[in-house]
Amino acid sequence: MSDYMTNDLDERFKPGQKKKKQKNESFGSLMTSFFQQLVRDGRLRSYGACPQCATGTLYAFYDRKNKRARSLPACPTCGYKQTNGQPVQSQAEREKLKLIAARKDAVNYLINSSVFTDKTVVEKDFGNFKIKSDKQRQAVKVAQQIIQDVMAGNPVNAMFTGPTGTGKTHLAMATMYEILEKSRYHKRCIFVNYRKLLSQIKQGMSDPEAQKKYGHLIADQLSKADLVVIDDLGSEINDNGTVKQATQFDIEQITDIYDGRVGKCTITTTNWTGRDLMNIYGRRALSRMSEHSMNHIFNFEGIQDQRLLEAKS
Template sequence: MTQTIAEAINDLFVNYKAKGLMRDCGPCPMCQQPMMVFVNTQTGDDRSLPACPSCGYKESNGTKQHHEDLSVNALKNDAYNYLVNSSAIGDTDVLNKKFSNYQVVNDKQAQAKALAERIADKAASGDVVHGIFSGATGTGKSHLSMAIVYQVLEATHYKQKIAFIDIRELITQIKRGFKDQNIARHYDRVLDKAKQADLVIIDDLGSETTGTNSGDEASRFNLEIVTELLQARMNKSTVISTNLTSNDLINIYGERIVSRMMAHSQGYVMKFDELADYRIKGAV
C-alpha cells in the first residue's frame, strides 16, 4: 500500500527521535499532540523553536504564534487539500508552475504573463472572470493557468476553493470508473467540486476529442461531460486553455456553449500563436 505524505513525515520524525536529532517538548496547545525541536547531538542544546508536526502550530522567538497566523495556516492547508482532491491532473509537473518561474524572454510572453496576473487579480477580488488562452501546445498556457491558481490563493489568504482540471485526464478517469467504483466515486466528486469551486482551470479543452469521430458514442459522452462542466461554470470564474481556434470550438461544442465560455471574457483573451515552444526553449 502506498504511504501517505502524513505517514511518511511521521516516520521521518520517529527516525530523527531515534537518532537523537529531535526531542519532544511538551503538548501542542492547539491539538495536544507532541511538540518537537531539533537537537544539537554534540552539545544537547536545542537547534530550533518548538513546532507541532501534526497541526503546524509553532512558537516564534519563544512566543506563541498569533491566532490569526494559525487561522491562515489552517485555511492554507484546507485550500491545498481542496486543490489536490478536487483536481484532475495528468502531468503533476504543472503543480510547480508559478509566476516566479515563468521565464519571460520576449514581449509576447510579457504580455501573456501580464494578462494572467490581471485575471488572477480579477478572480481574487470576487468578480467573475473568464480567461481564455488559445494556441499551440507547449507555449506556456498551462504554466500561466496554474500560476493564476497560486496567485489567487495567496491574494485571498487561501479563502477560495480552486480546482485544476486537465479535461482529457478527467474524462479518461471517469471512463476508468466504469470498471472501478472507487475511481468512479472519486471523479464524480471531482466533477461536482469543479462545478462549484470559486475558480476552476479547464486545461487543454479539445484534447478530449482526439481519437474520437464526431457522432460516435465516445465523442458524444466526452461532449456531454464538457458541456455539463462549462454550463456549470457560466457565471463562475474560469480559465480555459485550448489548442483550438474559435471556429473549431464552435464546430465541436456549438455556438451556445462557446458564447457561455466567452461571457465575462472581454479583455481576458490571449492568443499564444506567435509564441515558440516554451518547453523546448528550456523554460522552467
C-alpha cells in the first residue's frame, strides 16, 4: 500500500472519529467511499467488476503526470489482481478501441462488397455536400428523415430521382455514412452501381469466376445487408432519355433484388420518374421499390448540375 494511501486511511480513522464511523458506517462502505474519492481525485482508475468475486471493483493506481497506469488492476474486496502484463485500459479506452474495430469492419465490408464505377464516391458525405439552394436544403431534410426512421428500426425504401449531376448519389452516400456512424458501425451497408452490376452478372454467364462472385452478391449479401444503395437504376436501358421496357432478364434481376430487400432499408437513385420505372421494369418491381417510401422520396429536378458548376469554377 502506498504512503499516501496509508495517510488517507490514517486521516479517516483518527482517534475520536473511529467509534463514530463504526457506529454509522460499515467498514466496507467506508472503503468503497475511500476508493471512490481516489477515483474522483484521479489517483485511481476503475476497471469494472472483479471477475473473481463479482461484487468488488477492479482499481489501478494512475500516474496523473504521465497519464498512465502505475499498476495492474486489483480488487480490494477479494484481493484478485490481474497478472497478464497487458497495458491497463479504462472503460472509455476499451469502448474507443471497440468503436475503431467496428468502424474498420464496417468500412471493409462496404468496400469489399460494393460495386463501384468511380471509387471517389466513397469520399462523399454531409461534410462536403454543398447547400446553395432551398431545394438542396429540402433534400437534406428528407435524408435526415430517412436516417431517423432507419435508426428507429423502421423499414425504409427511399428514392432520389432527377437529372444527372444534381447530387443524388452524393446524398445517398452521406445518408449511408450517417447511419453507419449513428449505429456505431454495427450496420452492414453496400453501395451498388446497378448498370455495372448488371454488366458483371451478364459477363458471369461466360465467366465462372464472375458468375460465382456476382451471383453470391445478389443471392446473399444484397438481401442480408442492413442498408443498400442502388445507384443509377435504369441507366442500363439507354442514354437518350427514351423510355423502353427492360429485357425479361433485367426485370427478373431487379425484381429479385427488391424482393430480397423487403423489410430493410434501400436507397435508390435514378434519372427516371416513378411512371418511367413502371414502364421499364413493370408494376411488381415498382411496388417493391415504393413500399415504406412515404416521406423518403425526393425529386432533384431544378437543382443545377454540380459537376458542371465545379468544372466552370
